[in-house]
Amino acid sequence: MSYSLKKSTERVQAALNEFGLELKVKEFPESTRTAQEAADAIGCAVGQIAKSLIFKGKISQKPILIITSGTNRVNEKAAKEYAGEKLEKADAEFVLEHTCFAIGGVPPVGHIKPITTYIDEDLMQYDEIWAAAGTPNAVFKLTPKILAEVTRGSIVKVK
């Protein structure tokens, strides 16, 4: 099946399979659209939810992925230091265009093209974390170390 015809969760599972790490998408009957809802459905702390947020480089117009702990907000001033340019929040259309996933289910991997990625250092304290898997009711569990490996993300202070 072609990339675009597969269901969003299947595209994420296919991307995860390529890492050969037994990472499995889990679908919930409840919403996992927000970090709080995801934590409630899973039964974990909000901080253990890895939020995949897409920003747009003000100069380059390139997408940048910042994966934050569920309780943190991105400090856009600090982001300029590591990203090398000012970042603006991407709109829904930009997110879809550059990831092929809709807001509320954007995963940290499996995007249509590779995206420069930064990871919140606060995620590194947990034994396990959960990330969105393509839709607003699908997630997968992994370790922060594996997140850094599979995304090739740089670990930074986001807040």
Ligand code: 5CA
């Ligand atoms: N599935 C959950 C938890 S794993 C999830 O994806 N959470 S999230 O935080 O990573 O994605 C939702 C985020 O999308 C929000 O935090 C918000 O920053 C962003 N967002 C929501 N609406 C918009 C919008 N209209 N434009 C741009 N970004 C938005």
